[in-house]
Amino acid sequence: MAGKAFRKFLPLFDRVLVERCAAETVTKGGIMIPEKAQGKVLQATVVAVGSGARGKDGEIQPVSVKVGEKVLLPEYGGTKIVLEDKDYYLFRDGDILGKYLD
Numbered sequence: 433m434a435g436k437a438f439r440k441f442l443p444l445f446d447r448v449l450v451e452r453c454a455a456e457t458v459t460k461g462g463i464m465i466p467e468k469a470q471g472k473v474l475q476a477t478v479v480a481v482g483s484g485a486r487g488k489d490g491e492i493q494p495v496s497v498k499v500g501e502k503v504l505l506p507e508y509g510g511t512k513i514v515l516e517d518k519d520y521y522l523f524r525d526g527d528i529l530g531k532y533l534d
Contacts, residue, residue: 441480441513441515442480442482443480443481443482443522444482444483445482445483445484445485445486446482446484446485446493446495446524446525446526447481447482447522447523447524447525448478448480448481448482448495448497448503448522448523448524448525448528449478449479449480449481449513449520449521449522450476450477450478450479450503450505450510450520450521450522450523451476451477451479451518451519451520451521452473452475452476452505452519452521453473453475453476453477453502454473455473472507474504474505474506474507475502475503475504475505475532476502476503476505476521477500477501477502477503478497478498478499478500478501478502478503479499479520480499481495481497481498481499481525482495482525483495484525485525495525496525496528496531497525497528497531501531501532502531502532503528503529503530503531503532504528504529504530504531504532505521505523505527505528505529506527506529509523509527510522510523510527511523
């Protein structure tokens with residue numbers, strides 16, 4: 433199973449490239465939240481996946497998420513990558529905490 437590329441970038445092995453969702457800048461009551469008070473966004477959309485990690489028996493274990501799925505990320509970790517002036521983050525498949533179901 434081959435991985436899915438994104439803008440000429442293909443993550444290797446069990447890596448997953450995600451784009452974090454935008455932070456909320458206004459509360460439900462209409463109050464503007466300053467940037468310093470905004471928390472880190474832990475929800476992201478998968479934009480590219482690698483082919484998977486090689487197991488102990490030599491077979492490739494596919495990545496557990498697919499392109500387009502929404503996932504829950506850990507508060508810290510990941511590698512920041514800038515592609516075409518946009519920030520993306522590269523995580524290992526095992527570092528992703530979960531995925532949201534529709």
